Structure formats: C-alpha cells, structure tokens
Amino acid sequence: MAAEPIMMSPICLVENQEEQLNLNPEALQILNKISQPVVVVGIVGLYRTGKSYLMNCLAGQNHGFPLGSTVRSTTKGIWMWCVPHPSKLNHTLVLLDTEGLSNLEKEDPKNDSWIFALTVLLSSTLIYNSMGTINSQALEQLHYMTELTQLVRAKSSSDYTGVEDSAKFVSFFPDFIWALRDFTLEMKINGYSVTEDEYLEDALKLLPGTNPKIQNSNMSRECIRQFFPKRKCFIFDRPTNDKNLLAHIENVPEDQLDSSFREQSNKFRTYVFTHTKTKTLREGIIVTGNRLETLLKAYVVAIKTGEVPCLENVVTALAQRENSVAVQKAADHYSEQMAQRVSFPTDTLQELLDVHTDCEREAIAVFMEHSFKDDKQEFQKNLMDMIEKKKKDFLLQNEYTSVKYSQAKLQQLTEPLMKSISTGTFCVPGGHSLYLEAKNKVEWDYNLVPRKGVKANEVLQHFLQSQVAIEKSILQGDKALTCQEKALAAERAKKEAAEKEQELLTQKHKEQLQKMEAQERGFRENIAQLREKLEKERESLQREQENMLMHKLKVQEELRNEGFEKKSEKLRREIQLLKKEIVANKDKYLLDQWIIDMTDGVFSKETPDHSELRIPFRDS
Ligand SMILES: Nc1nc2c(ncn2[C@@H]2O[C@H](COP(=O)(O)OP(=O)(O)OP(=O)(O)O)[C@@H](O)[C@H]2O)c(=O)[nH]1
Ligand SMILES: [Mg+2]
Numbered sequence: 001m002a003a004e005p006i007m008m009s010p011i012c013l014v015e016n017q018e019e020q021l022n023l024n025p026e027a028l029q030i031l032n033k034i035s036q037p038v039v040v041v042g043i044v045g046l047y048r049t050g051k052s053y054l055m056n057c058l059a060g061q062n063h064g065f066p067l068g069s070t071v072r073s074t075t076k077g078i079w080m081w082c083v084p085h086p087s088k089l090n091h092t093l094v095l096l097d098t099e100g101l102s103n104l105e106k107e108d109p110k111n112d113s114w115i116f117a118l119t120v121l122l123s124s125t126l127i128y129n130s131m132g133t134i135n136s137q138a139l140e141q142l143h144y145m146t147e148l149t150q151l152v153r154a155k156s157s158s159d160y161t162g163v164e165d166s167a168k169f170v171s172f173f174p175d176f177i178w179a180l181r182d183f184t185l186e187m188k189i190n191g192y193s194v195t196e197d198e199y200l201e202d203a204l205k206l207l208p209g210t211n212p213k214i215q216n217s218n219m220s221r222e223c224i225r226q227f228f229p230k231r232k233c234f235i236f237d238r239p240t241n242d243k244n245l246l247a248h249i250e251n252v253p254e255d256q257l258d259s260s261f262r263e264q265s266n267k268f269r270t271y272v273f274t275h276t277k278t279k280t281l282r283e284g285i286i287v288t289g290n291r292l293e294t295l296l297k298a299y300v301v302a303i304k305t306g307e308v309p310c311l312e313n314v315v316t317a318l319a320q321r322e323n324s325v326a327v328q329k330a331a332d333h334y335s336e337q338m339a340q341r342v343s344f345p346t347d348t349l350q351e352l353l354d355v356h357t358d359c360e361r362e363a364i365a366v367f368m369e370h371s372f373k374d375d376k377q378e379f380q381k382n383l384m385d386m387i388e389k390k391k392k393d394f395l396l397q398n399e400y401t402s403v404k405y406s407q408a409k410l411q412q413l414t415e416p417l418m419k420s421i422s423t424g425t426f427c428v429p430g431g432h433s434l435y436l437e438a439k440n441k442v443e444w445d446y447n448l449v450p451r452k453g454v455k456a457n458e459v460l461q462h463f464l465q466s467q468v469a470i471e472k473s474i475l476q477g478d479k480a481l482t483c484q485e486k487a488l489a490a491e492r493a494k495k496e497a498a499e500k501e502q503e504l505l506t507q508k509h510k511e512q513l514q515k516m517e518a519q520e521r522g523f524r525e526n527i528a529q530l531r532e533k534l535e536k537e538r539e540s541l542q543r544e545q546e547n548m549l550m551h552k553l554k555v556q557e558e559l560r561n562e563g564f565e566k567k568s569e570k571l572r573r574e575i576q577l578l579k580k581e582i583v584a585n586k587d588k589y590l591l592d593q594w595i596i597d598m599t600d601g602v603f604s605k606e607t608p609d610h611s612e613l614r615i616p617f618r619d620s
Contacts, residue, residue, distance in 0.1 A: 010095070042122060051098070121299060123279070152169075176224065294318050330480065331383060353517075407454055432474050556575065
C-alpha cells in the first residue's frame with residue numbers, strides 16, 4: 001500500500017478571496033492520496049480568539065497554523081493539516097482551522113456562513129471557540145447555527161418536507177465541543193459547583209421572554225440541542241498573564257505557560273483524541289481522505305452554482321463513484337487471482353471451476369468491502385456480468401491451450417505411424433494388424449501424457465476420425481484376411497468409433513453440468529454475501545435511527561420540563577415521522593430478505609435453467 005502523505009505544515013484548503021470560495025488543488029491532491037479513514041476536528045468561532053493556537057496545541061506543535069499578534073484577522077478560508085492520528089492506528093487526523101467569524105473588516109460576511117457550514121459538514125468533532133463565559137452575546141453570535149437548515153438540505157428536494165431534516169442532519173453532523181477561552185469565573189450555578197458540561201447544558205436551557213435578543217439566542221440554543229446530541233464543554237484559563245508573551249505565544253515553550261492552562265489543554269487534547277470518532281456519513285459509511293475530497297468538492301460545486309447542497313445527493317454521488325471503483329477492483333482481483341492460481345491447461349474442467357469459485361468468492365468480498373448504498377444491486381449485477389465474461393474467456397483460454405498442447409503431443413507421437421503409412425509399410429499381407437498395433441500404441445502413449453487438459457479427448461477423437469478412411473483402405477488391401485474377417489474388423493472399428501463418440505458426448509454433458517453448478521455456486525455466494533451486508537446495513541441504520549429517536553424524545557422531554565409546551569408539541573410531529581420511517585425501513589429490509597429467500601428457494605427445489613442464473617434484483 002502506498003504511504004499516506006505526511007504534511008510538515010498546514011495548507012489552505014478552501015480559499016476565501018474576493019468574495020469567492022475556491023478549493024486549493026494542492027490540498028485536494030493531498031486528501032485524495034489519503035486512503036485511511038479520517039478523524040476530522042474543525043474549529044470555528046469569532047476572529048482573534050486563539051483558534052489557530054488551540055489547533056496547534058492539538059497538533060502538538062507551537063508553530064503550524066499561523067497566528068496573528070495584531071487585531072487583523074490572520075486565517076483566511078479553511079486551513080487543513082493532516083497528521084497521523086496519535087492514538088488510532090491507521091487513521092489520519094485532519095485538523096481544520098477556519099477564519100474568524102463576524103470580522104467587521106469583511107466586505108462579504110456571507111462566506112462566513114458557508115465556512116461555518118462546510119466545517120460542520122466536514123468535521124467529526126466541531127469545536128466552537130469563544131472568549132469568556134457563555135452569555136447571550138456568545139449565543140447570538142452562533143446564529144450561523146440557525147442558518148444551517150437554509151444552507152444545506154439533508155434530503156433531495158423532491159421529497160423535502162422541511163420537517164424531518166433536523167433529524168436527518170444529526171447523522172451527518174459532528175459532535176460538539178464548546179471551548180471557553182480566558183474563562184475566569186467560578187464554575188457555580190445558584191451557589192452550587194457544577195462541571196463544565198453541566199454549565200454548558202444550563203446555558204443551553206431556553207430563556208422565557210419575547211425580547212428579540214432572547215428569541216435569537218434561544219434559536220441558537222435550540223439548534224445546538226437538536227443538531228448535536230453529543231456535547232462537551234472545556235474551559236481554559238489565559239495561557240499566560242504576561243502580555244508580551246501572549247502576543248508571541250507561538251514562541252513560548254510549554255513549560256512557561258500557566259500551569260492551569262497546561263493542565264486544561266492536556267485534558268482537552270486527551271478528550272479530543274480519545275473521543276473524536278472517525279468521520280462517518282449516515283448508515284455508518286466511513287469517510288476516508290479521498291472520500292472527504294469528493295464530499296468537499298461536491299459541496300463547493302453546489303455552493304458556487306447557487307444550489308443548496310443536499311447531503312443525501314452528495315452521498316449518492318459518492319456511492320456511484322465508489323461503487324464503480326469497487327466493481328473494477330473486484331473484477332481485477334478476480335482476473336489477477338485466476339491468472340496467478342491457474343496453470344493452463346488444467347487437467348479437468350472441474351479443476352478450473354474450483355479455482356474460479358474461490359476467486360469469485362473473494363472478488364464478491366472485495367466488492368462488498370468497498371461498495372455502499374448499492375440499493376438496487378446494480379453494481380453487484382455489473383460485477384457478476386463482468387466475472388461471467390471473464391470466466392468465459394478463461395474457459396476459452398483453457399480450451400485453446402489444451403488443444404494446442406494435445407495437438408503438439410499427438411503430432412510427435414503419430415510421426416512414425418504417418419511415415420509408415422506414407423511409405424506403404426502396411427500394404428503387405430497382415431498389414432492391417434500391424435497398422436492397428438501402431439495406432440493403438442499411439443493412443444496408449446497419448447493417454448499416458450499428463451495434463452493435456454479438457455480438449456485431450458476431442459483432439460484424439462479428431463485424429464481417430466481422420467484415420468477411418470486410411471484404416472479402411474489398409475483393411476481392404478490386406479490379402480492375409482478373408483472377406484468375413486475384413487467385415488468383422490470393419491464392424492469392430494465402427495463400433496469403437498461410435499463408443500469414442502459417445503464417451504466424448506458424455507464428457508461434454510458432464511462439463512456442461514459442472515459449468516451450471518459453478519454458476520449456481522456463484523449465485524449462492526452473491527446471495528449469501530448480499531444477505532450478510534444487508535443485515536449489517538440494517539443494524540447500522542436501525543441503531544442510528546433509534547439513537548435519533550432517543551435524542552428527539554430527550555429534547556422533547558427537556559422542552560416540556562422547561563415549560564416550552566408549544567415547542568415540545570412541534571417536536572411530536574418529527575418524532576412521529578421518525579417512528580414511521582423506522583417501521584418503513586424494517587419493512588423494506590423484510591421485503592429484501594423475502595425476495596432473497598424466495599430466489600434462494602428456487603434453487604433448493606429444482607435444477608436451474610442456465611439462462612435464469614441471475615439474481616432477480618429489485619427494480620424499485
Ligand atoms: N487572551 C488570550 N489570547 C490568546 C489565546 N490564545 C492565543 N491568544 C492570542 O491571540 C492571538 C491570535 O491568536 P490566533 O490563534 O491567531 O487567533 P485566531 O482565532 O486563530 O484568529 P483569526 O484566525 O484571525 O480569527 C495570538 O497571537 C495570541 O496573542 C488565549 O487563550 N487567550
Ligand atoms: Mg486563526
């Protein structure tokens with residue numbers, strides 16, 4: 001496997017220049033080369049709040065994402081740093097640093113919303129960074145959160161109802177961490193000490209009142225609660241109280257930082273590394289570096305064309321691309337393994353078919369591993385067709401090499417016989433018996449030649465047929481035999497030829513059956529692996545939906561307890577829709593299984609017709 005690219009320093013991934021978002025091809029190429037699953041940590045928040053510094057802490061470096069020591073904003077667009085994950089083997093940690101939001105110097109703050117939305121969509125953990133406490137102002141500044149539903153859509157527009165989206169978003173959205181910098185207050189609510197997480201949850205409780213400011217901050221609160229079931233809060237003291245050091249913090253060695261900041265950032269780092277999940281899309285689809293590149297490109301193309309990026313469509317497009325690659329990978333695996341394991345010609349057809357069955361099983365497994373969302377099994381069907389065609393080519397190659405080899409051997413063995421015929425050696429009294437002896441020796445010696453392959457008999461039969469007229473003329477010219485003996489010999493020769501013909505037919509029939517059995521085995525293998533994959537997908541989807549349902553019920557309960565009956569009632573509809581969807585998915589799974597069982601059943605009862613050896617994949 002090619003080594004994953006290592007980045008010595010971060011690089012701009014999404015450029016935000018002249019009101020345009022552009023992707024940096026160099027950064028895309030880096031992502032494209034990463035075949036490992038990625039753990040993506042993105043940070044967003046107000047400008048000049050120490051975001052880049054915190055990201056460098058995560059990378060374990062002082063220098064990396066450039067910091068700014070003046071009030072002018074330093075980071076532009078989205079920057080990326082891919083490093084080996086410090087604790088998850090074979091995973092790449094992708095750190096995303098973003099330009100500060102709400103910078104008044106900006107001419108076009110619209111891109112702020114897109115930078116926020118893109119970071120949400122790409123990350124597995126989103127860090128929201130802010131200074132001081134969680135107050136109304138901090139929450140109001142999180143209005144980007146409330147804009148998310150207008151900026152992105154979970155389902156394609158054809159079946160968009162606007163209601164169930166928040167539930168769908170959850171399966172695409174990251175976990176949420178609120179990082180509170182320069183936090184100086186005591187962690188107390190109503191005189192009681194609380195944990196950071198309790199502090200966050202308390203701050204996210206809706207406030208009563210119709211004041212627009214309260215309403216706005218309540219909207220942010222609601223969005224955070226609905227979109228991010230998994231939330232954490234970390235507080236940080238000022239890294240140092242020395243103003244001069246603070247202005248050039250990137251040059252301050254760790255041991256000169258304030259001890260509580262060091263402790264807090266260590267705790268934060270450990271949590272992020274242990275708890276940030278591999279980036280997944282809904283139904284447990286694991287995102288690798290190159291998948292992340294595809295996703296980002298799709299989102300940015302949609303943004304630039306003025307469309308609302310649709311998460312489901314992006315996943316479908318990703319699946320289409322990846323499934324084609326999976327088919328090719330699986331088909332290549334089949335060809336490579338066949339070529340490696342078979343030495344042509346094989347002794348028997350069964351020998352070749354057995355290797356084919358093994359290679360086909362492996363190829364299906366390769367396909368299953370690399371494909372996803374092949375709902376109508378179109379790609380699996382393509383693979384079956386490709387393997388079938390390749391198998392036919394291998395069968396032909398096997399026959400061809402067998403014919404060539406057998407013919408060459410036979411030619412060697414028949415040389416003395418042919419010479420004797422042409423020099424008239426058998427045109428003497430008793431010549432027929434001499435001829436038979438010579439011909440039988442050829443046959444005997446030919447049968448002793450090993451590994452002539454599947455066409456050995458046919459080649460021999462062809463030769464024997466070419467000898468019929470010669471034998472007849474030798475027989476007629478043999479003066480040592482009486483008429484009756486000649487008739488008997490001719491009869492015997494005819495009978496022997498018919499027997500050989502029959503033998504060949506029986507062999508062909510047997511081979512035909514073997515081919516059909518191999519095809520049926522392949523079919524069953526496809527069914528078995530499909531069944532297993534469906535089961536896994538169903539489990540994953542069910543788990544995801546149940547988690548979503550639990551989350552919605554929890555939010556509903558909390559709203560009710562906080563006295564927001566109307567809002568809680570609104571959630572009821574979403575919950576009902578979700579429940580319906582869970583039932584519908586169970587039904588769809590049962591139907592899929594039923595179709596597979598029915599198809600499988602056909603083969604338990606009767607010998608299949610060669611032409612019907614196809615998985616009757618569902619059309620809808
Ligand atoms: N008070 C305080 N200052 C910090 C902290 N971390 C960094 N700084 C200072 O803030 C300056 C800017 O830090 P950055 O990490 O560049 O901030 P940023 O949020 O990435 O800034 P933009 O990318 O411009 O939005 C640094 O030079 C430090 O002087 C912190 O925890 N507290
Ligand atoms: Mg920055």
